[in-house]
């Protein structure tokens with residue numbers, strides 16, 4: 228499987244993270260998204276007419292939406308979030324929610340970091356609305372003794388939402404106001420096989436303090 | 441008031457290859473400027489008129505006052521066989537001087553660039569040499585050694601890497617590191633920092649490498665990965681301005697380059713982005 | 720007059736081994752809980768290069784700065800500088816500690832050496848914290864200044880409520896909510912969401 232990838236993209240990271248957690252090996256092709264804008268070039272458009280990253284290629288299959296890639300990678304595993312109608316519908320709800328996160332918090336980040344044009348006040352406001360919605364949900368999940376968005380274990384719903392949320396401070400949106408969201412991000416970062424991306428630090432505490440050398 | 445010393449320096453304002461007729465509207469030392477191509481020539485204008493401009497190392501440099509000296513040189517930029525890589529811009533909410541100081545620092549590698557440029561337990565920073573080379577008026581650190589799990593894109597496995605650091609201008613720094621592909625040569629990595637205001641900057645990393653193999657996109661990705669790991673640190677140092685009051689922070693022997701850099705800034709009056717006394 | 724003790728969240732939101740950001744009248748703080756459960760609040764600034772300690776990490780009974788890994792013990796003293804593993808850090812290198820205590824599931828901070836007790840909320844249990852962007856906080860059925868208390872009908876039940884207010888900035892208030900035993904916490908949480916919408920709509924109107 229080949230992932231057309233960009234190191235600073237939250238959407239590409241979603242797929243890298245999912246693959247790492249599943250132990251699936253991906254071959255990476257780096258796309259010069261910034262400053263080269265290679266994803267807008269003719270060669271890349273031949274692969275993905277939408278001119279977006281990531282793109283996942285497996286034989287004849289070409290996927291251009293990151294949530295579809297999560298489904299493809301996680302199919303048949305517990306990461307799908309359970310097979311009841313309720314669980315499946317809830318997972319789908321969070322996958323759609325992840326797109327809202329990208330359009331708000333993700334856009335604020337592109338604006339603050341890579342100088343994209345955006346109505347920064349509006350995208351930050353939308354981002355805060357998303358974080359509040361998530362916090363309210365996770366507060367109730369914690370009352371029920373759970374920490375994941377859907378069900379008793381981590382699922383593609385969590386992986387779809389995690390990058391934009393964790394990177395919110397890159398776009399000038401603090402996570403200080405959302406204690407349950409913060410504990411949820413810790414739960415994601417504590418998963419076996421977790422990998423970081425620039426802007427997301429690993430939990431150094433998961434490794435014991437080194438002996439003095 | 442911005443001092444003559446600050447106004448007389450050269451600052452990066454754009455990646456030359458990306459400047460078109462429409463150009464880029466941006467800030468330099470708090471002043472609005474425009475960088476654009478006019479009949480093939482790059483111009484930088486402010487309300488008061490044209491700024492002195494020079495094009496070098498893939499970037500456009502402007503001087504808002506009367507240039508005190510010519511732009512510094514990086515001789516390696518002209519070495520045949522080196523690949524010159526422009527890495528694009530990244531905006532950071534921090535003092536431009538803090539961005540440079542972070543670039544001079546190796547002690548953070550194990551914690552911020554974990555498993556790439558450093559890793560616990562290999563955290564020790566041994567003594568190295570630092571001096572201000574008076575003949576060129578630049579800060580230099582040499583014989584810097586540090587254990588790195590993955591020193592460069594072309595490096596496999598951990599090695600002790602040697603570095604030299606150089607500050608040729610208040611908001612630019614150049615580092616030389618052992619080149620895994622070409623023993624005896626140095627890879628050159630620089631950051632050029634555009635001071636938008638005292639607390640906001642655009643950072644333009646740039647490289648001159650011996651590497652014919654790695655695709656351009658991967659070289660850029662590696663450099664952006666490293667710099668973006670630093671960004672969340674830089675945006676969370678308090679105060680935002682670089683303190684020049686020695687009582688404000690606690691340097692150790694590992695920080696001798698930063699101590700020299702701060703002293704050099706103070707001596708030359710290059711205090712845009714600095715805080716003189718504790719607030 | 721500046722209030723000495725300021726509520727900074729709920730104990731349930733700061734488990735062992737976690738550090739978070741806090742504030743005392745505009746002063747940024749790092750509040751953390753060690754592996755054994757000891758809580759501490761410090762100025763949110765590492766002595767070395769000014770990095771926020773709230774971005775750090777907790778290992779056992781220590782808090783480490785994320786930038787260069789300086790290790791601070793619960794007393795605030797720096798015990799280890801990773802760049803110089805053989806060096807005993809000078810005693811002047813220490814985090815600036817605030818007083819920090821917990822009562823009835825609420826975390827309170829005050830300047831070091833502050834005398835006097837934190838407010839009593841006996842009989843109430845922590846629910847959740849949320850931030851409200853509105854000029855003032857008034858809730859029907861509740862009275863008080865910095866702690867609103869009283870009984871409210873929520874989902875057909877009378878619930879004893881306590882809202883502890885923490886002013887974050889002009890027009891920004893953190894509300895740390897508690898309710899009486901037997902209260903339906905999910906219903907209370909939804910009631911709080913509704914209260915916030917009303918308060919913020921009031922500002923917009």
Ligand code: FES
Pocket residue numbers: 765766767768769770784785786787788789
């Ligand atoms: S700033 Fe905290 S260890 Fe350097």
Ligand SMILES: [Fe+2]
Pocket residue numbers: 542543548552553666669670
């Ligand atoms: Fe760094």
